[in-house]
Amino acid sequence: MAGANTTAIAFIGFGEVGQTFSRGLLANDGVAIRAYDLLFGSDAGARLEAAAQELGVVRAPSAQEACSNATFVFSAVTADRAEAVATEAAVWLKPGQVFVDVNSAAPSTKQRAAQAVTASGADYLEAAVMAPVLKPGLKVAILSGGPQAQAASEALNELGMNLTPVSEVYGRASAMKLCRSIVIKGLEALMVDCAAACEAWDVKDPVFASLNATFPSIDFHALAADMRERVATHGVRRSAEMREAAEMLAAAGLHPGVAQAVADAQLRGARRKEGTR
Structure with missing residues (x-):
């Protein structure tokens, strides 16, 4: 159990985001982290459990137990589970807790999640992560929203995070992220298909040379390789x-x-790596 001077933090979902944020947060004195993931206890979850042990994160048998004494509860699941997790958590969240929703969900999804959480008396912080987390780690840029965005962001920034409040209205931060994502993820899909077609016809060099002439600031060979890997x-x-x-x-x-x-193209690209169709 966390001591009087301990900042207790919980993660629901312990994938890349949960692990990366935990590593950074635990660099602070007085931070204790508990986590729950649906995969804990299964063969597929062995890697996640090993990561938790290495980082010093306590594995909890349920989301409720992970979050029971936490000041900040991070929801770091998948977009399609974001609303369901918030609704489930609202049953046992308490006043004084802050539910930090870092999932990449639609503004309407965040609004419904916020409604469920705030009905419990807890605060809901909309958090839109604006870049992949691995390289920047805890310093990744995050846009935050909601009536308590200013206060919650200041508290988390004191722990080394990089949140910028953008609105007291739920949904705006996520709209900013997803509007940007249409371009970023769309460009990735375009480059993957362009490179594949070029390779099929053995025309990559002349095509990329033409693109470089039009956009001289971009190295299209490097961009295509990077986006294919992403x-x-x-x-x-x-x-x-x-x-x-x-x-x-x-x-x-x-x-x-x-x-x-673009969603279909992203999934196709991932399946090619997995060797499926």
């Missing part, structure tokens, strides 16, 4: 994110077709 490694998660972007577009009365196509 999609292969993170395509499943990014596909889910782009489906949330499609939901955002549809909710605004805009056509979601491009975002849905």
Whole structure:
């Protein structure tokens, strides 16, 4: 149990984000972290359990037990589970706790999650992670939103995080992230397909030379290799994110077709790495 001078933090979901943030947060004196992941206790979760042990994170048998004494509760699951996790957590969250939703979900999803959490008396912090977390670690740029965004962000920034409050209205931070993602994930999908087609016809050098002439500041050979690896490694998660972007577009009365196509392309790229179709 956390002591009087301990900042207790919990993670629901202990994948890349949970592990990366835990490593940075535990560099602070007086921080204690408990985590729960659906995979704990299974063969597939052995790697996650080993990571928790190495970092000094206590593995909890349930999300409720992980979060029982936590000041900050991070939800770091998948986009399609974000709302369900918030709704489940609302049953046992208490006033004084801050539910930090770092999932890449649509603004409407965040709004519904916020409604569920705040009904418990706990605070809900919308948190839109604006870049892959591995290189920047705890310093990755995060946009935060909600009535308590300023105070919660200041408290987390004191622990080494990099949150910038952008709105007291839920949904705006996620909209900023997903609008950007349409471009970033879309470019990745375009480059993967372009490179594959070039290789099929053995025309990569002249095509990339033409692109370099049009955009001289970009090394298209390097960009294609980098984006292919990003999609292969993170395509499943990014596909889910782009489906949330499609939901955002549809909710605004805009056509979601491009975002849905990007989601499909991201998933195809990931499956190619896995050797499936």
